[in-house]
Amino acid sequence: MPIGAVPAITQTAVPSTPIPIICTNCAPPIVIRPNANGIATPPIGLQMFGGLPVRVLNPSSLDPCVDPKVATSFAISQATSTQIVTGQVGKRALICHALLVGADAENLSLVEGTGSTCGTNTLAVVGGTTAANGLNFAANVGANVVAGATWFAVTQVPGNNLCLLQSGTGRVAGSIKVAFINP
Numbered sequence: 001m002p003i004g005a006v007p008a009i010t011q012t013a014v015p016s017t018p019i020p021i022i023c024t025n026c027a028p029p030i031v032i033r034p035n036a037n038g039i040a041t042p043p044i045g046l047q048m049f050g051g052l053p054v055r056v057l058n059p060s061s062l063d064p065c066v067d068p069k070v071a072t073s074f075a076i077s078q079a080t081s082t083q084i085v086t087g088q089v090g091k092r093a094l095i096c097h098a099l100l101v102g103a104d105a106e107n108l109s110l111v112e113g114t115g116s117t118c119g120t121n122t123l124a125v126v127g128g129t130t131a132a133n134g135l136n137f138a139a140n141v142g143a144n145v146v147a148g149a150t151w152f153a154v155t156q157v158p159g160n161n162l163c164l165l166q167s168g169t170g171r172v173a174g175s176i177k178v179a180f181i182n183p
Helices: none
Strands: 009-011 021-023 030-032 046-049 052-055 071-078 082-085 092-102 106-114 120-126 135-137 141-146 161-166 172-181
Touching: 071 082, 071 092, 071 161, 082 172, 092 106, 092 120, 092 161, 106 172, 135 141, 161 172
Parallel strands: none
Antiparallel strands: 009 021, 021 030, 046 052, 071 172, 082 161, 092 141, 092 172, 106 120, 106 135, 106 161
16 A cells, blocks of 8 residues: 555444444454444554544654644734744744734734844745735734644744744734644
């Protein structure tokens, strides 16, 4: 089976017992029998997705955004350009989710760099390298960027901080979910 392919799943009924779940394209086929409470615990190498077992060929290849050990949410509440996430030495930041709402009409840019507002070695992550060249938002409007079980932006330089630049002084609030990875 190719890497990343999802095996076909079938369910087989056995009278008066919980329904076992069979991963038919697993080599060899694997039967997972739920316990008395109906909970199916897959063996090592399989994970349950939507109640069905899926072969995980390389667990470390799973997207970091869905791993609570490496993905963290940070609250945002600011009225001026601010560092919102401190970089981790030697690691790049994957941006998994962002929710932003502004009280007034503003331009917003998510940047990376060093310093309290990423003013040194500034690189654009989403938008431009300045607030003026960022995304335009009307008053009381925002964005909810959900990339599903993956990331939508990444820092270029390991260890850089993430900052949210804003063109005005209105309150910008929300959250950002970030996963730190080795380059």
